[in-house]
Amino acid sequence: xxxxxxxxxxxxxxxxxxxxxxxxxxxxxxxxxxxxxxxxxxxxxxxxxxxxxxxxxxxxxxxxxxxxxxxxxxxxxxxxxxxxxxxxxxxxxxxxxxxxxxxxxxxxxxxxxxxxxxxxxxxxxxxxxxxxxxxxxxxxxxxxxxxxxxxxxxxxxxxxxxxxxxxxxxxxxxxxxxxxx
Amino acid sequence: xxxxxxxxxxxxxxxxxxxxxxxxxxxxxxxxxxxxxxxxxxxxxxxxxxxxxxxxxxxxxxxxxxxxxxxxxxxxxxxxxxxxxxxxxxxxxxxxxxxxxxxxxxxxxxxxxxxxxxxxxxxxxxxxxxxxxxxxxxxxxxxxxxxxxxxxxxxxxxxxxxxxxxxxxxxxxxxxxxxxxxxxxxxxxxxxxxxxxxxxxxxxxxxxxxxxxxxxxxxxxxxxxxxxxxxxxxxxxxxxxxxxxxxxxxxxxxxxxxxxxxxxxxxxxxxxxxxxxxxxxxxxxxxxxxxxxxxxxxxxxxxxxxxxxxxxxxxxxxxxxxxxxxxxxxxxxxxxxxxxxxxxxxxxxxxxxxxxxxxxxxxxxxxxxxxxxxxxxxxxxxxxxxxxxxxxxxxxxxxxxxxxxxxxxxxxxxxxxxxxxxxxxxxxxxxxxxxxxxxxxxxxxxxxxxxxxxxxxxxxxxxxxxxxxxxxxxxxxxxxxxxxxxxxxxxxxxxxxxxxxxx
Numbered sequence: 001x002x003x004x005x006x007x008x009x010x011x012x013x014x015x016x017x018x019x020x021x022x023x024x025x026x027x028x029x030x031x032x033x034x035x036x037x038x039x040x041x042x043x044x045x046x047x048x049x050x051x052x053x054x055x056x057x058x059x060x061x062x063x064x065x066x067x068x069x070x071x072x073x074x075x076x077x078x079x080x081x082x083x084x085x086x087x088x089x090x091x092x093x094x095x096x097x098x099x100x101x102x103x104x105x106x107x108x109x110x111x112x113x114x115x116x117x118x119x120x121x122x123x124x125x126x127x128x129x130x131x132x133x134x135x136x137x138x139x140x141x142x143x144x145x146x147x148x149x150x151x152x153x154x155x156x157x158x159x160x161x162x163x164x165x166x167x168x169x170x171x172x173x174x175x176x177x178x179x180x181x
Numbered sequence: 182x183x184x185x186x187x188x189x190x191x192x193x194x195x196x197x198x199x200x201x202x203x204x205x206x207x208x209x210x211x212x213x214x215x216x217x218x219x220x221x222x223x224x225x226x227x228x229x230x231x232x233x234x235x236x237x238x239x240x241x242x243x244x245x246x247x248x249x250x251x252x253x254x255x256x257x258x259x260x261x262x263x264x265x266x267x268x269x270x271x272x273x274x275x276x277x278x279x280x281x282x283x284x285x286x287x288x289x290x291x292x293x294x295x296x297x298x299x300x301x302x303x304x305x306x307x308x309x310x311x312x313x314x315x316x317x318x319x320x321x322x323x324x325x326x327x328x329x330x331x332x333x334x335x336x337x338x339x340x341x342x343x344x345x346x347x348x349x350x351x352x353x354x355x356x357x358x359x360x361x362x363x364x365x366x367x368x369x370x371x372x373x374x375x376x377x378x379x380x381x382x383x384x385x386x387x388x389x390x391x392x393x394x395x396x397x398x399x400x401x402x403x404x405x406x407x408x409x410x411x412x413x414x415x416x417x418x419x420x421x422x423x424x425x426x427x428x429x430x431x432x433x434x435x436x437x438x439x440x441x442x443x444x445x446x447x448x449x450x451x452x453x454x455x456x457x458x459x460x461x462x463x464x465x466x467x468x469x470x471x472x473x474x475x476x477x478x479x480x481x482x483x484x485x486x487x488x489x490x491x492x493x494x495x496x497x498x499x500x501x502x503x504x505x506x507x508x509x510x511x512x513x514x515x516x517x518x519x520x521x522x523x524x525x526x527x528x529x530x531x532x533x534x535x536x537x538x539x540x541x542x543x544x545x546x547x548x549x550x551x552x553x554x555x556x557x558x559x560x561x562x563x564x565x566x567x568x569x570x571x572x573x574x575x576x577x578x579x580x581x582x583x584x585x586x587x588x589x590x591x592x593x594x595x596x597x598x599x600x601x602x603x604x605x606x607x608x609x610x611x612x613x614x615x616x617x618x619x620x621x622x623x624x625x626x627x628x629x630x631x632x633x634x635x636x637x638x639x640x641x642x643x644x645x646x647x648x649x650x651x652x653x654x655x656x657x658x659x660x661x662x663x664x665x666x667x668x669x670x671x672x673x674x675x676x677x678x679x680x681x682x683x684x
Contacts, residue, residue, distance in 0.1 A: 006666075008659055012651050021651065023659045036659070038652060051648075055656055059563070061545040061602050063653050072646065074653035075546060075602040083657060085650040086602065088643055089609035091534060092650035096658040118538050121569050145539040146530065146573040173542060 013095040020045065020099070032056055079174055113161070114176045117152060121145030123169045128178065132160045141165070141177045152177060188507040189290050191266040192216060195259045196230065198270030199249060200560045201576065202482070203230035206268045209498035218262045220255055222248035224568040229560035236262055243570045249273045252280045256287055266290035266505060268498075272572070275481040276303065292505040294480045298455040302478040312475045315454035317447050320392065320466065320474040324349075326385030333370050334363065336388045343393065346370060348377035349385035356380055359391055392474065394626035395466040397421070398433050399479075400448035401489045403497070404457045405504045411514045412445040413493050416485055420614070422537075422630045427607070428614060429485040429525045431492055434585060434623030437471070444473055451478060460486070460501050469626075484527070487558055487579040491523035521581055522588040526596070528559070528576040530567045532605035533639055541567040546602030550595035554581040567604055575606070585623070589615055609642040616641065 007024040020041040027035040034055050042048040054066040065072045075086035082095040125142040128134060139151045140160075162179040165171060193216040196203045203219060207230060210217045219234030224243035231237045238258045241248035248254075250273055259267060267284050269275035269292070278299040284291040293299070302308045306324060313319050321340045326349050327333045337344050337360070346369055348356025356377035358369040370386070378384040401413040417433035418426045432441070448463035455478075462483050464476040486497045495517070504510070531537045547563040559576030561567075567575055580595055582588025593615045599608055614620050617638065619629070630638075 005663070008662060010655060010658060012655065014647050014651060021655055023655045025659065025663070034656075034660075036656060038655060040651075051652065053652055053656070059546055059548075062600075063656060065649060065652055065656075067652065070649075072649040072653075073600070074649060075600065076653060076657050077545070077603050078657065078661075083654045085653050086605075087646045087649055087653075088597075089606065089612075090643055090645055091532070091605055092645060092647060094650060094654045096654045098662070118532070118535055119540055119569075120542065121539065145541055145569045146571065148539055148573070150536075150538055 009099065010096050011099050013097075014092060019043075026052075113158070113180045115140060115152060115154070115178045115180055116174045116176055117141075117143050117171050118173065119143065119145050119150070120171060120173045120175075121150075123165050123167050123171060123177075124149055126163060126165065126167050128160050128163065130160055130163055134158060134160060134180070143171065143177075154180065156180070189266075189505065191290055191502065191506050193218060193262070193264045194266045194268055194292070194502070195220065195255070195262065195264035196234070196268050196270065197249070197255050197274055198268075198272070199225055199228060199230060199571065201558045201574075202270040202272075202484075203228075204233060204560050205558055206270060206498055207233050209496060209502060210268075212496075213499060213502060215502070218258065218264045220249070220258055222570070224570050227565060229562060229565065238262065243568065245273065245571065252277070252283060256283060256289075259284075259287065259289055264289070266292055266502075268292040268501070269481065271481050271484055276479070278303065290505050292459070292501050294457050294459045294461060298457050298461075299480045301455040302480050305477065308477060309475070311454060312451055315450055317451050317454070317475045318473065320389050322389035323387050326387055327370075330367055330370055333366060333388060337363065337366060340388060340390045343391040345389045345391040346373040346386050347389060348373065348381055348383070349387055350377065350381035350383040356386060392466050392468045392472075394469045394628060395419075396433065396435070396625075397426075397464065397476075397627050398436065398444065398467040398473065399462050399464040399483075400445050401483075401486070401497070402448050402452045402457065402461050402463060403495075403500055403504070403510060404452050404459065404461070405510045406458050406507050407509045409510050409513075410449045410452050410457065411510060411512070411517060412448050413489050413495060413497075413517060414519045415441060415444065416483075416488055418485060419625055419627045420620075420629050421627055422635075425527075426485065427527050427529075427630070428611070429488055430585070430588070431488045431523055432519055433467075436467070440467075440471060440473065447473075447475070451475065459504050460497050484574070484577070485525050487556060487577060488523035488525045491554075491556070491579060491581040492519045492521055493517055494520070521583050522585045523579065523581045524588045524592050526578045526580075526592060526611045527574050527607075528578060528599075528601070528611075529607045530573045530575050530604050531607055533607055533610040533642065534605070538605075539569070539573050540605040541569045541573070542604050544601060544603045546600060548598070548600040549576075550578070550598035552591075552595070552598075554591060555595045556580070561601070563602075575601075575604075578611075589621065610638060612643070613638040613641040 005025045009022050022039040036053040038051045039047045040049045051067050056064050063074045077084040085092045121143040124144045128140050134154045136156045138154045141152045158180040161181045164176045194210050195218040196206045207217045217234040219230050219237040220240045221231045222243050240254040274280040278296040281291045281296040309319050343361045346358040358373040360369045373386045374384040396419040400415050404410040416429050416431045418429045420428040451463045462479040465473045467473045530540045532540045543566045549557045556579040580592045596612050
């Protein structure tokens with residue numbers, strides 16, 4: 001059965017860095033161990049590093065990975081356009097997309113100019129309006145959660161092209177607050 | 182002499198709280214064979230205290246003001262369920278003297294101190310005056326506004342430098358000046374006054390002795406209805422962030438046996454002065470020079486009570502219940518010993534890597550640490566959700582060790598085992614504290630978590646592991662896509678787009 005598994009190519013983005021990777025499942029045993037071969041590609045598309053991976057899913061949302069003699073436990077929380085991977089309590093927010101499907105995606109992502117809230121909560125104050133010119137660090141919106149107010153600041157210089165929320169709104173994690181161009 | 186109170190029978194306890202403290206109280210009740218009634222808001226239907234209690238009643242919508250603070254609803258539930266006592270936990274209605282009186286007026290037992298004691302300790306100025314009258318040391322100074330620079334000079338001299346000038350109408354650091362010598366006083370006095378008038382419209386300032394690098398040390402007391410007051414030693418709660426305690430330990434690593442005894446005696450005197458009953462905590466500022474001053478008394482069970490339980494072997498919640506039933510304390514002061522060392526780490530649903538942003542949400546996976554002398558007080562479980570409406574503290578990791586070094590090693594080991602999925606927590610931040618040389622030396626004050634150290638500790642939380650994260654994300658995405666490919670009929674996420682793009 002392993003020979004019938006397709007090899008898929010993905011574009012993996014973590015922070016500012018994006019690279020291509022190929023993955024194929026090479027084996028799945030009856031006791032729930034899945035093995036994969038992952039090839040990390042360099043900018044020219046040549047294989048930079050090959051990793052043979054041995055994994056189990058000990059509980060929902062958790063992957064135990066073994067490679068290169070290491071055992072790593074990863075907690076996974078997928079969200080709309082990415083996945084949050086927790087390793088030893090540190091979070092890694094990644095986007096994994098099929099490059100062929102990328103053209104279908106309607107903007108979005110980190111570069112799309114959407115300022116999002118990391119946490120669900122209630123919008124207490126909206127400090128900017130459409131057309132406002134803002135500098136990096138300008139407070140845009142105040143969101144309250146767990147009795148604490150958090151200021152969401154502009155990540156860069158720009159102009160507010162859209163305000164997506166009103167004071168008093170309840171917002172989910174990663175909801176778009178304002179659009180910045 | 183107080184009259185010995187009548188025995189008050191308790192068969193069913195209503196717990197007017199939520200989360201880990203409700204769970205803690207339910208456990209004590211069940212061990213004592215008492216029935217339990219939980220109350221909960223609409224946001225807490227899935228909370229562990231609701232699952233554990235024998236009865237549970239919804240008291241209103243998510244906001245605390247419409248549920249956990251609704252004294253009228255809670256009393257109604259007590260009447261309807263036939264509860265004969267109310268335990269308020271901490272926070273919410275626990276230090277509300279009016280509520281305590283209503284509970285008693287309804288013919289129920291209040292598992293807490295007398296309402297008059299709550300009142301007496303509730304006001305900072307009143308409690309300070311009462312404590313000073315009872316011979317309890319308070320921070321020297323004057324609450325009265327200073328008339329002139331000459332008066333300020335006299336007061337500063339009698340209090341002794343360094344001193345702090347404070348705006349009478351103040352708060353938030355405005356109108357405050359630290360003054361170390363008499364030469365600095367005139368300009369500091371003028372500056373504090375002008376800042377006070379521009380910030381608060383009132384130029385009244387007063388003087389308090391400045392306690393340099395104070396530690397926050399508190400003493401646990403227990404008093405029964407028959408006039409017996411004992412202390413259960415101290416807790417050092419100096420490590421705070423935004424006035425929130427984050428790490429507590431007992432014993433305090435720098436207290437001499439003489440000071441400990443003196444502080445404990447003063448704490449008992451403070452409790453006696455207000456005819457205290459039940460469990461309470463007397464907080465002190467402890468100066469680097471060994472002086473200590475009364476700060477306030479918390480007239481309830483403290484969040485950090487478990488570390489005291491770990492070193493004394495006394496179940497403080499059961500003690501509260503038995504005192505409320507009118508029983509005398511079943512041990513004397515000389516029976517109490519501090520054995521070993523205990524540390525509490527408060528696990529908050531906050532993301533230390535993103536400027537401590539609150540991190541509520543579903544927790545699909547959860548595994549508590551175990552092994553010898555590790556205790557977790559929490560209401561968390563795999564499948565639970567941390568609501569946005571309440572305090573971000575989700576668990577307390579409490580660890581006992583034969584000595585401080587042993588307790589620190591064990592705490593770090595327990596943190597390594599702790600898994601909370603779906604939300605971010607302060608767990609990696611605590612591991613950085615447990616490696617910090619100043620913490621290891623016990624050398625810290627309430628200023629410990631200043632901006633510099635926060636930055637250093639956040640850097641020291643461990644290195645990200647981008648390769649492993651990418652591998653995990655790849656495996657997850659690959660399996661998801663394969664599953665969608667294999668079942669084209671099912672309307673899984675993105676399945677239409679998937680088919681289209683692969684045609």
